Amino acid sequence: MQLVETHAHIYLDQFEKDLDEVIERSKELGVEKIFMPNIDSESIDAMLELEHRYPGYCIPMMGLHPCSVNKNFEKELYVVEDWLNKRDFVAVGEMGTDLYWDKTFFEQQKEAFNIQSKWAIDKNLPIVIHCRESIDETIELVSDLKSENFRGIFHCFSGTLEQASQIVELGFLLGIGGVATFKNGGLEPVLEAIGLDHLVLETDSPYLAPVPHRGKRNEPAYLDLVAQKIASVKQITKNEVAQATSENAQRIFN
Template sequence: MTLVDSHAHIYSEQFKQDREEALARALAEGVEKIYMPNIDHTSIDIMLETEEKHPNQCIAMMGLHPTSVDKDFEKELYLVEEWLDKRKFAAVGECGIDLYWDKTFLTQQQEALRVQVELAKKHQLPIVLHTRDSFDETYEIIAAAQDGTLKGIFHCFSGTVEQAEKVKELGFLMGIGGVATFKNGGLDKVLPHVSLDDLVLETDCPYLAPVPHRGKRNEPVYLPLVARRVAELMQKPVEEVAQTTTRNAFNLFKL
């Protein structure tokens, strides 16, 4: 099986001691491509260094994470824009709205997302969206901006069947990760009603490790556990899940 991890912070400090080994473990399990979303100015150097060391496996995105948006977010966005002008990235991201941790800067998060949507259009890149406790707020901005050219992923999708339908109507994909394996994750009620053509797989490592590793550090080697759970819920062969989600990722990221 060939698999694509469409969202992994493998450059994270949590992999400082064993990043090389973690990447080798993933490759041995068929995880041939790992797409890395940026967080903010503090993550750019290590992310690009990881890509430089593993250009055939690790591919960088460029964006500003909503939890890094504060009153000075414009400075961060100028840096994102500079990098997008300077070299090729797989996508704009990770960006979006996060109302789980703090609602203080909602207005700034909305503005930062609108700016990054326009950057995605300008550079003809997909956009990778973070929507924690903010599906409706994020959807509203993307739907208003959709002119037929915008594509991307609602990363870490854990919404309803109705929300899944909205994502599909936008022409976006849903990123499915470890939440699919959680007993009360809710995706058992959603995945039987969607198409594999609308999904990509992800780990979001080092976060959201799938069962039986829940609560521990997540890593790309666990992606087959997600694939198997998706196959089980959708009553499809796991090989078909791997093949279709890999194709979807490659088509989106133009690999």
């Protein structure tokens, strides 16, 4: 069984002491690639160092996280643009909107979203979208930018079936992670109704660990638990989930 981890921040300090063991566990559980979303200018060096340590296994993206967008966000975007122009990345991300902590810079978040999306379209790259407490607003942003090669992943999807259907209609994938295993996560109707060809797996490590590890540090090896949950809801084998979602991940990241 081969799994693809589409979203893990394993370059963060939470993994500093045992990263080699984390990688080894992920390989033992069948994780064949780990895609790493960027956060902002301060995370780039650590992320690229991991790419160097585990070439072909830890694969970086480049983008500006919405929680790092403030009144000086243009300076951060200059850094993102510079990196996108001087080497290849598999996606523009992590980018998006966030209304959970603070609504102060929402207009700036939308501007940063549009700018990064247009870079992705120009470079024929997918985008990886963060949309905490802002799914409807983000669906609207994507709809306004719709073009032939505009595609990507709504990371850490935790919305309704109606929202999921809108996202699929736009040609985007749903990133399914630990929330799927939560008792009140609310994702079972989505997993029942949405076909495997629209899903990819993720952990968002070190955050949102699945049951039975909820509340602890998440890691890519736990992707196996997410795959098992989807298989259980859909009444299919875990191998079927792994094969379909891995093919989707490889296709979206080219």
